[in-house]
Amino acid sequence: MFFRITVFLLLVLSAPLGFSSLLPLCSAAPAQLTANRFAIHTDAVSGDKKLRIVLDLTAPLEATANLSGQTLSIDLPGASLSLANRQGPLDGRIALKQTLSTTPTGSRLTITLPEAIESGDFNLFTLPANAAAGKPFRVVLDINEPAQPARSYQFTPGLKGKVIVLDPGHGGSDPGAIGPAAQVMEKDVTLAISLKVKDLLTKAGSNVILTRSDDRDVFGPNASGADELGARAAIGNRNNADVFIDIHANSFRDPSVGGTATYYYGSSSYSRLLAQSVQSAVTASDGLSDRGVYTANFYVLRRTLMPAVLLETAFLTNPSEEALLNNPQFQQKVAQGIVNGITNFFSQAATTGR
Ligand SMILES: [Zn+2]
Structure with missing residues (x-):
């Protein structure tokens, strides 16, 4: 009542x-x-x-x-x-x-x-x-949320103890690019390379976190780009990662186009340094043509608070690079290049400062 x-x-x-x-x-x-x-x-x-x-x-x-x-x-x-x-x-x-x-x-x-x-x-x-x-x-x-991250960085050389978040691009309901010659899927390649990077970094004493370690969506199946990519960036932010590495494979309408490129967001000097280090070490290790370092307004890079890069390892639309991307030895070369790039980044960031 x-x-x-x-x-x-x-x-x-x-x-x-x-x-x-x-x-x-x-x-x-x-x-x-x-x-x-x-x-x-x-x-x-x-x-x-x-x-x-x-x-x-x-x-x-x-x-x-x-x-x-x-x-x-x-x-x-x-x-x-x-x-x-x-x-x-x-x-x-x-x-x-x-x-x-x-x-x-x-x-x-x-x-x-x-x-x-x-x-x-x-x-x-x-x-x-x-x-x-x-x-x-x-x-x-x-x-x-504050517009600028409150965190300031003081990097030290070496991989031991570093928190490194690896983001294997795509996954689950989103295959990413698909190679026309052998139907190699970007989501499988990015995961295979990421798992190899994880092995190398873990052996070197880093604390490695993958946004996904199997074939699945991170936010959920068929989610919006903002939700899916936001969930990946949030894993980096939540874990206070030292660096965030987003791994992809490229595609283009012209099948003769190939090579490796690395992207970073905005004016962060650390992200630029990380992009340059990863790009030069990966091209030195995988032997593909060096397409260079670019700034990009990619959502996942915008939302990560730590130095973050997106690596386009090679072109799935290029038949010879599609075959390479599917090859474990080539994947291992890319992985070693990424690890070398991260190592060089920490050494240089420790000496140059902010
Ligand atoms: Zn992609």
Whole structure:
């Protein structure tokens, strides 16, 4: 019976005219904070991430935000706390931790950030109760992922102890390019080479993480490019990788075109150095023509926070390179070239600095 009345009141409260006349009834039952949760939301189109914190309350209130350097506090006037757990970690990158406390006028959620943000970096809003969906009144705080990574690098020479993420391009529902002469699939070649790189790096003492180690989609079958590539970049970011190597095979309408090329994104001097090191070591090892190093606005390179490159090993549309890509000895040469390139990168990055 009580539930039915509550439903009725909430429905009336959401009507603009009913609100003021019913307000006194509302204040008779002060809001209680009953739940507090957070999650990372990824925009399906832009790939931008935000941390969303949701507070469940038993009655509406007007929340206010107060930003001071690395501390963002949300005041919940008139709200009491019914949560036992009043302190906890957040995602660790966008925000570090949260603390709930009681103030003379109500309750406060205090969020500690890794670095100072601006008022445009967060958004505070409320969502009305929705009895049909079983949802209470909610205060929602979105904090955007910082545009620039907070991490600064101080590289040391050598492969031992380095965290290296390898991304075998395509996989599962996405075969990538398919060679016209022998139907060699890009997804199989990129995986075979990546597994060989992993063996070499692991023997050298690196901590190697593959975005996939068998024939499968990383995000899920037939996912959008942003979801699939975002999931691969996220593996690098989550593991705090030192470098991210994306391995592909090229294709072009002219079957005589061949060779090796490496891409990096933007103005990162470390990514450029990594691209140059990988490109020259791979061409020295596999003997194919050197097509050079290029910048590219590839999604996966844009979303990775560490030095990242995309290697186009050879052309599947070139019949002789298709045969080579399918050959384990050639794959081993490419793998050794990648490892040499990573090794050279760490030596040079350690001496040149940022
Ligand atoms: Zn590809």
